[in-house]
Each structure stands twice: as C-alpha cells, then as structure tokens.
Amino acid sequence: MTIDLIVKNNLCTGCGVCISEDQSHQAKMIWNNEGFLVPSLGKSSTQDKMIKVCPFAIQQKNEDELGELFLKLPETQYHDKIGYYYGLYAGYSKQFRETSSSGGIATYVFNALLEQKIVDYLFIVKEVDGQYAYQFFSNVEEITQISKTRYTPVTLEKLFQELSKVDGKVAVSGVACFVKAIRLKQMYDPVLKEKIAFIVGIICGGLKSKYYTDYLAQEAGCKNEYNYAQYRVKNKESYALDYKFSCIEKSDKKIHMVDMQSLGDMWGTGLFKSNACDFCDDVLTELADISLGDAWIDPYDKNGLGNSIIITRTKIAENLIKNGLNKNLLALDVMNTEKIILSQNGSFNHRHKGLAFRVMKVNKEGKLTPRKRNKHMVNQNLLFNFVQNSRLKTRQKSLDYWLETRNHLKFKIKMKPYLENLKFFTLWNHRLIKLKKILLSKKDA
CATH class of the missing domain: 2.20.25 (N-terminal domain of TfIIb)
Structure with a gap:
C-alpha cells in the first residue's frame, strides 16, 4: 500500500504526518473535493518512507502492538476494548468546566502540563483569525482560548516541520488516528519520544468534512x-x-x-463523516498518555455544563489527575471498565460490531481497507448489516448532495429518503435486540 492508494481508496484522515517523511519536500496537504485534508504528492515524493507513518496503511502495527511498545508496564492494566491504563474516572474541572467543552479536563491537563514544566509547549488546535488550526502554544494566561470543541478538519503537517526549531518538550492533542501516526513516527525515530513528551487523546465520534x-x-x-x-x-x-x-x-x-x-442525529447517521473513520477500531484513543471524551452515561449526561470520562495510560497522566484531586481542583468519580465502555456505547456498536461487514463490503467492491484487529472482526445478524449498509450510503450521499446543492434546504430534501431508510432499519434492529433480551431472560428464569 502507498500514500497514493490511501488517498484513492478514501482512507486518509488528513493527519499530515506523512509529509514529514517526504525526503523530496514536495508533498503538502490540500483540500479535496469532499472537504477533507489529504496529501498532494510531488513527482519525487518518497512514498516508501511516507507510508511508514500512515495510521491506515495495511503494513502497520496495530493498536495492541503499539500499546505494548509504548504503554505496557508491570503496573498497568489491560482491557480488550480500553487498552492499557492506570485509572478510569468521570467528572469535571472546577476551574475550567464553564469555559470548556465537556468537563474541562483537557484544559486542566494542558494547564497543568505547562505549570508543572512537564512540557514547554502545547501543539494544539486553537482559533486564529476566526479559523481553527494546530499552533504551538505556551501562554498559561490564555489557556481558555484552546478549550472549545472543533468539528472541522485540521492537520499535524506543521508539527514535524517546526518541531526541531522548538527549544523544549512538547505535548500534542489529537484524535485516535493522529495519535497513532505520532506513535509510528516515534517508533521509527526514538528521539521524538523525548521531544513529544505527552499526548492527549481526544475520543472521537468521526471526523467531519x-x-x-x-x-x-x-x-x-x-x-x-x-x-x-x-x-x-x-x-x-x-x-x-x-x-x-x-x-x-x-x-x-x-x-x-x-x-x-x-x-436530528448528526453522529449516528454518519453525515459529513470521513470514509476512513468507518475503518478505525480505536474508540478510546488507546495510544495516548491520557484519553478524554464526553461522559455519555447517567448521571453525568444530565448536567448541561458537561462531564468527561478520563483514562490515564501513563504514570505522568495518573499523577496529573491524582494531584488535581488532592488539591481539590477536580471533581471526579472512579469508574469501572463497564461504565467507561457504556459511556461510548454507540461508538463501540458502530466501530466494532459493524467493522467486519464494512470491510467485507468494501473489499467486494475491489477497494482496499486497513488491516484490522481480528478480535473486532465479528459477524453480526442480517438486520444489523442492513443498518450498516444504509449508513454507508447515507454518509456518502451527504457529501455528494452537499456538493451538488450547497444549500441546507435542498440538501435536507435530497437526504430525507436515505435518513428515513436508516431510521427504519435501526428501529427494527433495536426491536430485535430487545426481543432477544426478553427471550433470554425468560430462558434464564
């Protein structure tokens, strides 16, 4: 598999890390027609080098293999769906909750990393002249400027172009595929383990155009x-x-x-979502130092100010959270593995349960897919597969029809039959699940 094939098979999420491996320096990130960032290669671009750090390449190590390399220690625990971890929590930052997304934990972590001199710079998404992009950031006083959720494509292209010019250690935030690309880069260049000293993983429901x-x-x-x-x-x-x-x-x-x-449901329907996200089986950013996301679980989802789930995966991350608790800066509950999984239940159902069908369908069409972990390749019932097939169509049609109309009213008219079809199959699948539970409970009784 090459970078060309990654792009042609619509498997690029625009992380941009491959650009740093182009020895010709001709490659750059550009917008494609569907509104995503992808690499544009030069005639002499060194694709054999670039593909080494692509998170969706067939030849890559998977998240379990990389997790063992970067995170496995005698004191860490391991869960088949969560990955390696120290602690599991849910709650919020008392200082940053109101000015941040979710529970403000990401802003607390960024602030603590700078204040405690664990890193000298953050490389994170912040607003610049009304637009969002990754930037180097070191001003603790302006920490609230970086505390908002952004559902728009960004790229790490600038990180490795400028990292050597930065004097000190850096923390980076990113979604699962971005984190994996950074770990691949560190695997091939161990010096970067010291330079990029901390990675904040943002639990993602899918990248949007x-x-x-x-x-x-x-x-x-x-x-x-x-x-x-x-x-x-x-x-x-x-x-x-x-x-x-x-x-x-x-x-x-x-x-x-x-x-x-x-x-309506902008996430469960897959509207405006990247195709590559349908072939990601890392729900909880398994390779980060700390993983953060919305706590979509009772009672945490009942508070409008938001709560976060927190998975600490390294000792540094665990100490940041414990220190925040000891200083009364954080209001957190200790969670078990079942609740963490339940908090992202929709994503697990789609990413894991639907994976085998999506891979099979796309491969039958003669297209390539990444190598996925066998433990998540489990066949499901026919009705569930109908849901997956309908969602694949809905995702693609949302991009096609927006490009055709560029008008929200015309777009909704064209999308209506696809959304109704998806709703129909989803409803009957839920009814089937409910019926199975009733029959099972009667059998056990």
Whole structure:
C-alpha cells in the first residue's frame, strides 16, 4: 500500500504526518473535493518512507502492538476494548468546566502540563483569525482560548516541520488516528519520544468534512460568509446533549445560533463523516498518555455544563489527575471498565460490531481497507448489516448532495429518503435486540 492508494481508496484522515517523511519536500496537504485534508504528492515524493507513518496503511502495527511498545508496564492494566491504563474516572474541572467543552479536563491537563514544566509547549488546535488550526502554544494566561470543541478538519503537517526549531518538550492533542501516526513516527525515530513528551487523546465520534460547518452555519441563519464557529454552546440549566452551534456573519457581525437537537442525529447517521473513520477500531484513543471524551452515561449526561470520562495510560497522566484531586481542583468519580465502555456505547456498536461487514463490503467492491484487529472482526445478524449498509450510503450521499446543492434546504430534501431508510432499519434492529433480551431472560428464569 502507498500514500497514493490511501488517498484513492478514501482512507486518509488528513493527519499530515506523512509529509514529514517526504525526503523530496514536495508533498503538502490540500483540500479535496469532499472537504477533507489529504496529501498532494510531488513527482519525487518518497512514498516508501511516507507510508511508514500512515495510521491506515495495511503494513502497520496495530493498536495492541503499539500499546505494548509504548504503554505496557508491570503496573498497568489491560482491557480488550480500553487498552492499557492506570485509572478510569468521570467528572469535571472546577476551574475550567464553564469555559470548556465537556468537563474541562483537557484544559486542566494542558494547564497543568505547562505549570508543572512537564512540557514547554502545547501543539494544539486553537482559533486564529476566526479559523481553527494546530499552533504551538505556551501562554498559561490564555489557556481558555484552546478549550472549545472543533468539528472541522485540521492537520499535524506543521508539527514535524517546526518541531526541531522548538527549544523544549512538547505535548500534542489529537484524535485516535493522529495519535497513532505520532506513535509510528516515534517508533521509527526514538528521539521524538523525548521531544513529544505527552499526548492527549481526544475520543472521537468521526471526523467531519469542512462542509459540515457550512451546513450548520446555514441552519443557524448565516446566509453569507461567517467566522467564529462555536460547536458546543452549553446550556448549563439543561442536560449535556442540549447545546447549540453559533457563528458570526461577517457582513453584519450578528451572532446566529441553532439548537443542535433540532437538526436530528448528526453522529449516528454518519453525515459529513470521513470514509476512513468507518475503518478505525480505536474508540478510546488507546495510544495516548491520557484519553478524554464526553461522559455519555447517567448521571453525568444530565448536567448541561458537561462531564468527561478520563483514562490515564501513563504514570505522568495518573499523577496529573491524582494531584488535581488532592488539591481539590477536580471533581471526579472512579469508574469501572463497564461504565467507561457504556459511556461510548454507540461508538463501540458502530466501530466494532459493524467493522467486519464494512470491510467485507468494501473489499467486494475491489477497494482496499486497513488491516484490522481480528478480535473486532465479528459477524453480526442480517438486520444489523442492513443498518450498516444504509449508513454507508447515507454518509456518502451527504457529501455528494452537499456538493451538488450547497444549500441546507435542498440538501435536507435530497437526504430525507436515505435518513428515513436508516431510521427504519435501526428501529427494527433495536426491536430485535430487545426481543432477544426478553427471550433470554425468560430462558434464564
């Protein structure tokens, strides 16, 4: 498999780490027609070097193999779905919760990493002139500027281009595929283990096209150019899922908002999602030092200010959390493995249970897929496969129809039959699951 094949088979999530391995320095990241960042190669680009760090290449080590290499220690625990870990928690940061997404734990961790001199710089996504991009950051006083959720493509391309110029250690945040690419880079260049001293894993429901934001902006009422998109405007009087999207229209400087719940399920349907995400089986960013995500589980999802689940995977991460508890900076509960998995149940159902069908379907079409862990390649019932097939169509049609219409009203009309079809199969699959549980309980009785 080559970088060319990764791009042609729609398996690139735009991490950009491969650019640093191009010895010709001709490769660069560009926008493709579906609104995702992908590598553009030069005539002399060294693809044999570049493919070594691609998280979706067939020849790569998997997350279990890399986890054993980077995280396995005598004191760490291991779970088949969670990976290697020290501690499991849920809760929030008392200082950063109101100004951050979820429970503000990521902002607490970033702040602690700088204050305690564990790292000298953060390489994280922050707003620059109304746009989001990875930037080096070292100012503790401005820490709240980096505390918002962004559902728009970004790339690590700049990290390894500028890392050698940075004097000191760096912490990086990223979703699972970005984290895996960094670990692959560190595997081939062990010096980077010291330089990139800490990785914050952001638990991801799937990467969205840049057109997702355009759709939300139109739904909010921004008919012309806009900026300052905010994806998670909280309602502290309500519950965690009750949040809004907002943007500012450039022409009149007015803030426009839309209630996200009024738009339906933007995640379970796969709308505007990257194809590559359907071939990722790392739900909980297994290779990071610490993994953070929304606590979609009772009672944590009942609070509009948000709560986070936290998985510490290294001693440094565990000490950061324990120190925050000892200083009364964090309000956390200790969790068990079952609750952590339940908090991301939808993602596990899709990523793991539907994986075997998606790989089979795509391979039958003559397309390539990454090498996945056998433990997640489990065949499911026919109705569940209908759900997966319908979701694959819905995902692709959302990108096709947006490119065709560029209008939120026309888009919704065209998408309606696909969404209704997906809803139908999902409903009957849920009923089948419920029936099986009833029959099982009667049998046990």
